[in-house]
Amino acid sequence: MKILVTGGAGYVGSICVEHLLDSGIATVVVDNLSEGHRAAVDERAAFHCLDLRDREPLLALMQNEKPDAVIHFAANAYVAESMRDPSTYFRNNVSHGIHLLDAMVATGVRKIVFSSTCAVYGLPLKIPIEERSETRPINPYGESKLCFEKILRWYAEIHGIVPLILRYFNAAGASERRGEDHREEPHLIPRVLQVALGQRKSVEVCGDGYATSDGTAIRDYVHVRDLAAAHLAVLQREQPSLYNVGTGEGYSVLQVIETAREVTGCPIPHKLCPPRPGDPPRLVADVHKIRQELSWAPAHSRLSKIIESAWQWHRTHPAGYPEHF
């Protein structure tokens, strides 16, 4: 089996590539390195520095490689940034994704695992959130992902594409060799650990006026290695499928900071700042469907374990990945 992985130099993609290769699956990575790092790509994978915007080289690559399936991670993925620059989000996450689908149709590749997000649910009326819940995104990032989900359904109906949609909740943690290293890191756990490393004076708590137990926003953090395993599991499916991938447990921003203090032994000062535009107060997955249908269960996703693995990676890679590789 051979899988083409877009965005395989990024955080989740690179760890998924490592997992695929460990499972004996040949892997071809496509990434424009806008956010990803060449050094994050497993040396056993073939690597092509290519932008999905460029249709012709993408089609040629698909014709040469003839993958059995595609896993599509490549996207812009920051909620707050999408509130400032929706154009980039719709162009990259929707239009450039269509180039990938067209190349699949042209070369007869049917299966695509798509990295969707709990951001499609917007402000859910019921927690935990089931897959059949209403989808009303409150930021352009979530809207762009929902839009691509809908496009996938039409490509399934018209072209026989098999979309395997995974709506991840918050990916976090690291493998032994790979971790989270974004150029302007917006995510909570790595930012908290930057404080523990002395790279940042304090961590900002974005809003404490939400209707949650301590007033700070709640997320469902899932270990990136568990997420990688979900990709392998869903590849067995032959029919269009949609699953939440989370743990069913939610933690507030303050709980994350407190757990990081316990794990690192560092004081990690925090200060209050205004809420981030586009942020829902609470997102927690109902994961019955993926547990039942794919026999998938999170094995590494206890919050302290997630933070321990991330801490281990950040301590050994304080400057992240080397830029020159």
Ligand SMILES: NC(=O)c1ccc[n+]([C@@H]2O[C@H](COP(=O)([O-])OP(=O)(O)OC[C@H]3O[C@@H](n4cnc5c(N)ncnc54)[C@H](O)[C@@H]3O)[C@@H](O)[C@H]2O)c1
């Ligand atoms: N990290 C999370 O918590 C989370 C949660 C839900 C969904 N997701 C989705 O999972 C996927 C991976 O997220 P991540 O956190 O690893 O992000 P990331 O930014 O680390 O990885 C995305 C990768 O895609 C590449 N890329 C972007 N546009 C491209 C293009 N046009 N052509 C080629 N490569 C391109 C980037 O260089 C980067 O390496 C994204 O689709 C994201 O929306 C992530």
Ligand SMILES: O=c1ccn([C@@H]2O[C@H](COP(=O)(O)OP(=O)(O)O[C@H]3O[C@H](CO)[C@@H](O)[C@H](O)[C@H]3O)[C@@H](O)[C@H]2O)c(=O)[nH]1
């Ligand atoms: O320094 C920080 C960073 C974040 N937060 C808050 O922490 C929570 C989690 O933020 P973050 O780690 O940035 O994740 P999300 O904004 O929830 O977004 C991630 O998780 C989404 C699903 O929730 C994915 O779709 C996105 O791709 C991914 O970036 C949010 O309430 C933030 O406001 C802070 O309080 N301080």
